[in-house]
Amino acid sequence: MRWREVSTVYDYVVVGAGSAGSVLASRLSEDPAIRVVVIEAGPRDTAEEIHLPAAFPSLFKSPLDWDYDTEPEPRLHSRRAYLPRGRVLGGSSSMNAMIYIRGARADYDAWAAAGADGWSYDEVLPYFVRAEDNERGKDAYHGVGGPLSVSDSRSNHPLGEAFLRAAEQAGHTRNDDFNGVTQLGVGRYQVTQRNGMRCSAAVAYLHPALERRNLTVITDALAHRIVIENGRATGVVIGRGGSTETIRARREIVLAAGAYGSAQLLLLSGVGPAEQLAAFGIETVRDLPVGRNLQDHLSVFLNYRTDRESLMTALTPENLGLLQESGRGPLTSNIGETGGFIETRAGLAGPDIQFHQAPVLFHGEGMGAATEHGYAFGPCLINPTSRGELTLRSADPGTAPRIRHNYLDTEADRASIIAGLRSALDIADQPALRDITTGEFLTPAGDSDDDLLDFAARTAQTLYHPTSTCAIGAVVDSRLRVLGVQGLRVADASVMPSVVRGNTNAPTIMIGEKAAVMLVEDADSEGNAS
Structure with a gap:
């Protein structure tokens, strides 16, 4: 890898080298005549724990984690929820x-129906397919040859199979492809892995592009604000090594810093609610509802003891050898190997609950110690109606923003999580799980509504999917341009008008793919017009 010193002016400046930013840096720099820089607050991805799939919880609260917390959440007994x-x-x-x-067809069609032109399911599907290199092969829903490796589990832990049998005994159907005809049912998740190792957006997109002479990657650099002159974004002020500098853009600046980071950076740059900005002495450039409409997936895990071997004892020389020699075995586990989607009541446009099952105890917001063999699974609220907000805590870019998700704020969300917990308890009571369970480790006191809500309030955690703080139609237009500011776009999960039903990494990569195409199209259009 070559890591060159920064030059001053680029055609495109991308802020954030995450899921969307890595895509943008790679795709935009495919044209050797275009100079691209991507700015990342953190370091290079050289830590071994990143690439070893089963080790991801060890990254929580590490130097590679922004380590955010919410404000006290009213419906979680005023707990501050950890947000890695x-x-x-x-x-x-x-x-x-x-x-x-990817989420449900209904998610994207709802975006389009609400005015997000070009974002219906049929219109975004080609970008999912373009990104994908699925080991199952190409079909109407999947692609091969794309940068992102998508594979079946190389772990296939027996505790995951026990969960699936129990779910079928409880009446849930088996689904071998949650990204195909329907989401509903239970099955094994496909994963973004290559030969049993993590295939992050950086591995898939950024690493192969690093030798391009027209691409510069700046790491360990915190973006402070966007320079906006006469209504146009012209540069990004960054801090690194104890000093600040301005990186200029000839064409456009694209924020890809995530639902928290992109919103905070816009606010620091004078783009946001005027009354909030005034309180911090920030001049309003554009009065927009940045930070509002915040959404996330809340998950609750039941934990049970078992006399079967779990991932607790996976780190052995034998398993390490299996991983290194053939890319298989329990160390390739993504922990959430199996799960599924259900509708808890009639009349829904799609599932409102997703299950994730882990062949190991998973508690304490993913940081609780696994001191004995066990397994965990439970419902995740994937179509929330509760809305939160991100606001500034300080005008200092190094200070974390205030984040309140307002989890379980609505009656509909509380009804869904109660129903989801009841479904989980029903699955746990089926023979396939009951026969291997030796006791309860962390479960509700009873099955009344009050008991289930109390359990959720005490133990629920984020499933790491914040979205919608810079939503299409409110902060950006359908081509992801910030309303009223030229030369500035946002392209990450923050632009989702509503959170999709399911894990958000693949949709965020899709957004990066679609944004890159739009940037090139618009640049060509402007060139032809001139």
Whole structure:
């Protein structure tokens, strides 16, 4: 890899080398005549724990984690929920559970129906396919030859199979492809892995592009603000090595710093609610609802003891050899190997609950110690109606923003999580799991609504999918241009009008793919017009 010193002016400046930013840096720099720079607050992705799939929880609260917390959440007994986000090349795709899920057709069609032109399911599907190199091969829903490796699990832990049998005994159908005809049912998740190792957005897109002479990667550099002159974004002020400098853009600046980072940077740059900016002495450039409409997936895990071997004892010389020699075995586990999607009531446009099952105890927001063999699974609320907000805490770019998700704020969300927990308890009571369970490790006190809600309030955690703080139609237009500011776009999960039903990494990569095409199209259009 070559890591060159920064030059002053580029055609495109991309802020954030995460899931979307890595895509943008790679795709835009395919044209050797275009000079691209991508700015990342964290370091290179050289830590071994990044690439070893089963090790991702060890990255929580490490130097590679932004380590955010919410404000006290009213419906979580005023707990501050931990919000891990990747601060490293690849962003959160370097520390996620690698589950490859796109969301439901209804999600994207709802975006388009609400005015997000070009974002219906049929219109975004080609970008998913373009990105994908699926080991199952090409069909109407999947692609081969793309940068992102998508594979079946190389672990296939027996505890995951027990969960699937129990779910079928409880009446849920088997689904071998959650990204095909339907999401509904239970099955094994495909993962973003290559030969049993993590295939982050950085591994898939950025690493192969690093030798291009027209691409510069700046690491360990915090973006402070966007320079906006006469209504046009012209540069990014960054801090690194104890000093600041301005990186200029001839064409456009694209924010890809995530639902928290992109929103905070816009606010620091004077783009956001005027009354909030005034409180911090920031001059308003454009009064927009930046930071509002924040959404996330909330998950609740039941934990049970078992006399079967779990991932707790996976780190052995034999398993390490299996990983290194053939890319297989329990160390390739993404932990959330199996799961599925259900509708808890009639009349829904798609599933409202997703299950994730781990062949190991998973508690304490993913940081609880696995001191005995066990397994965990539970419902995740994937179509939330609750809305939160991100606001500034300080005008200092190094200070974390205030984040309140307002989890379980609505009656509909509380009804879904209660129903999801009841479904989970029903699955746990089926013979396939009951026969291997030796006791309860962390479960609700009872099955009443009050007991289930109390359990959620005490133990629920993020599933790491914040979105929608710079939503299409509110902050950006359908081509992801910030309303009222020329030369500035946002391209990451923050632009989703509503969070998709499922894990958000694949949709964020799709957004990066689509944004790159739009940037080139618009540049060509402007060139032809002149």
